[in-house]
Amino acid sequence: MPEKTFEPWNDPTEKPLIEFKGVSKRFGSFTAIDNQTFDIYAKEFFALLGPSGCGKTTMMRMLAGFEAPTEGHILLGGQDMAPIPPNKRQVNMMFQSYALFPHLSVWENIAFGLKRDGKDKATIAARVDAMLKLTRLEKFSQRKPHQISGGQRQRVALARSLAKAPKLLLLDEPLGALDAKLRQETQFELMDIQEKTGTTFVIVTHDQEEAMTVASRVAVMDDGRIVQVDTPDRIYENPNSTYVADFIGDVTILEGRVTPVDGGFDLAFAEDQPAIYAKSSQHLASGQTAYLAIRPEKVSVTPEKPADRRNVIRGKILDIAYLGNLSTYHVALPGGQIIKAQTANTRRLANRPFTWEDEVWLSWTDTAAVLLER
């Protein structure tokens, strides 16, 4: 786990390893990356998260050197990367399509980059064997890529990109084809490698949980733009927009007009409901439209009206999603809005107090919800 003190982005004396400076990438008239400026620091585990087609792979390809930015500059260690071809960059990439050499065995695939460096045979063999062990592919070392499963292929691709121990490792959806258990193990393995080698990782993923687990910082992308870059906990607890709040994890978003009160705001979101209150340091004008984002696990469900909370709403259970350790309730308010609430299943299913159509009370604290401008 990255330690709490690892926060180079908060240290003004720290020089970033990678700097994007006003980088745009256009394919014809289509803008895939739109004027992005951000930094990635050495030893970071930087996750790019976003929906399909938002430009994650394009971002990686520019770092690897396969695409040149249409505008702006990418600096690696303070040096402009534009004139440096991919084979001269100390960057290795794991391709989304794996791009394994079909005519070479697993072993030879992993050894490919090492051989290009002109290392001696014994060094190469030792390194390849270490990679095989790491990715648990020892048994398959002599097979060709078409003779192994999709998940095994993904691990070969991972091993091949790790083999050269590059300064910067780009992983494009490295774990997508793995089953949940192997995926989790590999995630921890990656973090372990990262810690041991001090390599900087940039990882692309569709899976927000994966991003939250492995990353030192997460960049949430939308349509060629990074919407927010922050640590996983801040992305989750303090999203800067409803887009981020909605993209990361489960959330209920209520829209309404705000009135400032008591170092926060009252949000009137429905005619027949009392306003709900959230503490916030945002500067919002009275009467302005705003959004309240609240995570399901911060909403409690009770059969009786709780006396001690400011935000209390009555509703009817519409749906229950049983997730094993958790249950998510979809509670409908009289006005039709639905609020999600989540409780831990500490008791057996049969003893659960609520069922469909039950009238319940939802409540949350003043600081549980985040007020957002857009």
Next chain:
Amino acid sequence: MRRALLIVVPYLWLLALFLVPFVIVLKIALSDYNLSIPPYSPQYDPSSGWQGLRDMFAAFDFENFVFLTEDDLYWKAYLSSLQIALISTLLSLLVGYPIAYAMARAPEQWRPTLMMLVILPFWTSFLIRVYAWKGILSTEGYLNQLLLGLGAIEQPLTILNTDTAVYIGIVYTYLPFMILPIYAALDKMDGSLLEAAEDLGCSRLSAFWLVTVPLSRNGIIAGSFLVFIPAVGEFVIPALLGGSDTLMIGKVLYEEFFNNRDWPVASAVAVILLLILVIPIVLFQRNQQKQRELDG
């Protein structure tokens, strides 16, 4: 039942178009030259029945094959054919690979047109196209006129009626058979493999040798056999473009048949040619099989 039919049909085809003619040629090769029509004996007379068949087999011998080893014209012609075919194959590869490569790299919308251009020559008769080369290569031909006009040469080059003209003719004629399988292999190749190779430290050139060439290997092998096999027995090209000293077995075969009217020796030449070609044909089939396994 349907499966049996599916298997039987190709075998019948093979029987009718390969085995039956081969047996006929083999029979003539085992016979003796004779001034008769047709010019060999024994002839099988169906009315003579079982005994006639026995007599015919008794009259068969390997004289003609022995004769082929005695006159060094024949083995020289075989060797020279193999050599010309081999060199032509290498030249076709040298010319064909870059063309196939450029086709596979061309923008998507261009490819059908390029493919069309490669196949287009097949729309006119092979014979006419080879004749056309006479007009291009002769001493007063277009090529010499052009080179003289440009001042590149003082004296016209003698190309026609030399081995060079034969190489040009064979490479020209069989080039599409080299290009198409290589193009098919290169077209299938995933472009990200080259990026991966570069990412791992290859220059463009070494990525070509380490990735592109091995991945088009089966196309190269297929194309080479498709050029080599027909080139060995080629007759028309050496006859029209080659000189009197161009020695190729196809020409020898023709002369035995039509000038000497010695059908048995000509048949023996043909049988040996086939036996020589069985090896590359089997290798070719094996390559295709392997390719199918890789694809499948």
